[in-house]
Amino acid sequence: MSYFMKIYKEKIFWDLYYNYKFKNIMQIPYILKINLNSCCGNFFFDKKKINSFFLNINNICNQKPVFVKCKKSISEFKIKKNDNIAIKLTLRKKNMYNFLYKILNLSLPLIKSFEGLSVKSFDNFGNYNFGIKDYSIFPEVDSTISDLNFNIGLNISIVFKNSNIEKSFTFLNYLNFPFKDV
Incomplete structure (x- = not known):
C-alpha cells in the first residue's frame, strides 16, 4: 500500500468526517x-x-502515456491530420498516490527558488491544477536519453470527488501540500 493511501485511510478520512x-x-x-x-x-x-x-514520462509515472493526435490539418503551423501534438496520462489508485508522494517530497523541493503553489488554482468543483515549467526535476529522468535542449512543461490536475474548494484545500493541507502563505 502506498504511503499517502495509508495516511488517507487511517487519518485524513476520519479527520474530514469529524x-x-x-x-x-x-x-x-x-x-x-x-x-x-x-x-x-x-x-x-x-x-x-x-x-x-x-x-x-513512462519512467516518472510507471505507466504508459498516450499521444494526442491533431484532429485537422493547419497549414500555418505545418501540422497534418493525425500528427502527435501532445502527451496525456491519467493516474489512478496506487500509481496516483505514488506520483503524489514523489512530486511533493522529491520533485517540488528541487525547483530553484520554489515558494509554494498558489491557492487560487482551484476550480469551482474543488479540483486543483498547477504546472511545472521543467519536467527534468524528477529523479527518474534519464539524462542520457534526454538530449532535449529546452524545457518541457507539465500540467497536473488533481481531480476530487464529492468536494468543493474548501474541502479540497483542507484535504491537501492534511497531505502537507506546499501552498504559498496567504
Missing part, C-alpha cells in the same frame, strides 16, 4: 484521479526527441 460532520461516509471527498498533460509543439517533427520524452 471536521465537516458528514452524515454518511460516502460524502467524504477523495482524490479520483491525477491527469498529466504536456504539449510537444516545439519538437513534434523530431521522432527521436518525442520518443525520449515518452520514455521519460
Whole structure:
C-alpha cells in the first residue's frame, strides 16, 4: 500500500468526517484521479526527441502515456491530420498516490527558488491544477536519453470527488501540500 493511501485511510478520512460532520461516509471527498498533460509543439517533427520524452514520462509515472493526435490539418503551423501534438496520462489508485508522494517530497523541493503553489488554482468543483515549467526535476529522468535542449512543461490536475474548494484545500493541507502563505 502506498504511503499517502495509508495516511488517507487511517487519518485524513476520519479527520474530514469529524471536521465537516458528514452524515454518511460516502460524502467524504477523495482524490479520483491525477491527469498529466504536456504539449510537444516545439519538437513534434523530431521522432527521436518525442520518443525520449515518452520514455521519460513512462519512467516518472510507471505507466504508459498516450499521444494526442491533431484532429485537422493547419497549414500555418505545418501540422497534418493525425500528427502527435501532445502527451496525456491519467493516474489512478496506487500509481496516483505514488506520483503524489514523489512530486511533493522529491520533485517540488528541487525547483530553484520554489515558494509554494498558489491557492487560487482551484476550480469551482474543488479540483486543483498547477504546472511545472521543467519536467527534468524528477529523479527518474534519464539524462542520457534526454538530449532535449529546452524545457518541457507539465500540467497536473488533481481531480476530487464529492468536494468543493474548501474541502479540497483542507484535504491537501492534511497531505502537507506546499501552498504559498496567504
